[in-house]
Amino acid sequence: MADMKVRVSAQSENATKTIVKARNFEIVIDEPAELGGTDEGPNPVEYVLGAFAGCLNVMAHVVAKELNMTLRGVKIDVSGPLNPARLFGQSFEERAGFKEISVVLKPDTDADDATLEKWAKAIEDRCPVSDNLQHTTPVSVSIKK
Amino acid sequence: MADMKVRVSAQSENATKTIVKARNFEIVIDEPAELGGTDEGPNPVEYVLGAFAGCLNVMAHVVAKELNMTLRGVKIDVSGPLNPARLFGQSFEERAGFKEISVVLKPDTDADDATLEKWAKAIEDRCPVSDNLQHTTPVSVSIKK
Numbered sequence: 001m002a003d004m005k006v007r008v009s010a011q012s013e014n015a016t017k018t019i020v021k022a023r024n025f026e027i028v029i030d031e032p033a034e035l036g037g038t039d040e041g042p043n044p045v046e047y048v049l050g051a052f053a054g055c056l057n058v059m060a061h062v063v064a065k066e067l068n069m070t071l072r073g074v075k076i077d078v079s080g081p082l083n084p085a086r087l088f089g090q091s092f093e094e095r096a097g098f099k100e101i102s103v104v105l106k107p108d109t110d111a112d113d114a115t116l117e118k119w120a121k122a123i124e125d126r127c128p129v130s131d132n133l134q135h136t137t138p139v140s141v142s143i144k145k
Numbered sequence: 146m147a148d149m150k151v152r153v154s155a156q157s158e159n160a161t162k163t164i165v166k167a168r169n170f171e172i173v174i175d176e177p178a179e180l181g182g183t184d185e186g187p188n189p190v191e192y193v194l195g196a197f198a199g200c201l202n203v204m205a206h207v208v209a210k211e212l213n214m215t216l217r218g219v220k221i222d223v224s225g226p227l228n229p230a231r232l233f234g235q236s237f238e239e240r241a242g243f244k245e246i247s248v249v250l251k252p253d254t255d256a257d258d259a260t261l262e263k264w265a266k267a268i269e270d271r272c273p274v275s276d277n278l279q280h281t282t283p284v285s286v287s288i289k290k
Contacts, residue, residue: 001235006190006243007224010198015206018221020195022187023177029199032168042167044203044274045151047196050165053155054174055189059232061160066234076163079152080282086271087204089211090146097276098151103286116288124286126231129189131242133282137225141248141269143261 014038035084045098048133049078055129056103063122064107069115075106101133159183180229190243193278194223200274201248208267214260220251246278 008027010020016037020027029044031037042050053076064071080098085091105120124130153172155165161182165172174189176182187195198221209216225243230236250265269275 001228001230001233003226003228003244005224005226006194007222008187008191008194008198010195010202010221010223012202012205012219012221016203018199018202020198022191022195025187025191027187027192027195027199029195029202031203042170042172044196044200046153046167046170047172047192047199048274048277049151049153050155050167050172050174051189051192051196053153053165054163054172054192057155057157057163057174058161058176058189060157062232062234074157076155076157077152078155079150081148081150082273083146083148084273085146087207087273088146089207089271095276095280096271097273097280098282099148100283100285103284104289105286106289116290120286120288124284126234126241128227128229128232128242129193130284131240132193133277134284135240135242136281137243137278138245139248139269139275139279140245141250141265143265144249144251145261 017041045082049080049101052101052103052129052133053078055127056105056123059123059127060105060107060119063119063126064109067115067119069111069119070109072108074108077104077106078102162186190227194225194246197246197248197274197278198223200272201250201268204268204272205250205252205264208264208271209254212260212264214256214264215254217253219253222249222251223247
């Protein structure tokens with residue numbers, strides 16, 4: 001298969017609120033008041049966990065089909081600890097992002113444990129967001145005036 | 146500073162559409178028709194790039210303030226190539242996620258090049274989403290029936 005090029009364009013509305021265009025969709029990002037924001041949308045790290053959940057749902061269904069496993073639906077909880085000290089420039093001892101991420105999958109299914117184990121393993125391996133969170137990805141930043 | 150615990154809860158609406166709750170917000174995720182979806186929202190990998198842009202905007206303003214740099218606004222383009230072969234189970238030769246991610250920052254500012262260089266470097270280093278994309282993060286997946 002050929003590579004897909006995925007792209008978004010964003011515009012700051014203020015110091016915390018960002019309007020992102022992805023194709024014909026608009027994503028509103030902000031920070032809660034306690035992080036200095038105007039609280040008009042989820043914040044960036046909530047969107048990362050949400051994107052991960054959305055990706056896991058797609059994979060959950062793709063893999064269930066391959067395994068002939070009936071999947072009537074799935075609930076997905078995603079969480080992780082993050083220390084904002086580096087973001088605010090108060091300390092550079094800890095990393096800026098999530099230290100770890102926990103996922104709990106709650107499938108509505110009659111599949112047995114062995115099948116579910118196989119299912120979860122394939123989901124984790126083949127989900128693009130899971131890959132980008134678990135492994136390194138080169139990022140290049142350039143400035144255009 | 147103490148760690149923050151960030152969490153979201155998601156429910157599949159169908160094989161591609163996911164409704165995510167983040168605090169009092171709802172995030173709608175789907176896939177476009179060409180990826181088998183019902184196209185009712187951006188897809189997971191678009192949300193990842195959008196979250197990255199939102200995080201860069203917050204950091205752009207935090208760091209500009211520290212540098213006494215006037216920042217009237219910033220446009221942010223984020224893009225990357227991704228091969229969906231692994232997701233669809235057609236080939237396991239390539240990684241599932243973005244191979245690389247490019248960011249173009251277009252600040253509305255009169256700052257000189259040296260200041261802008263310092264600004265961009267600090268943004269990249271201190272943005273939580275940048276950290277989680279560029280470096281490894283442990284992910285644990287469990288199943289609850």
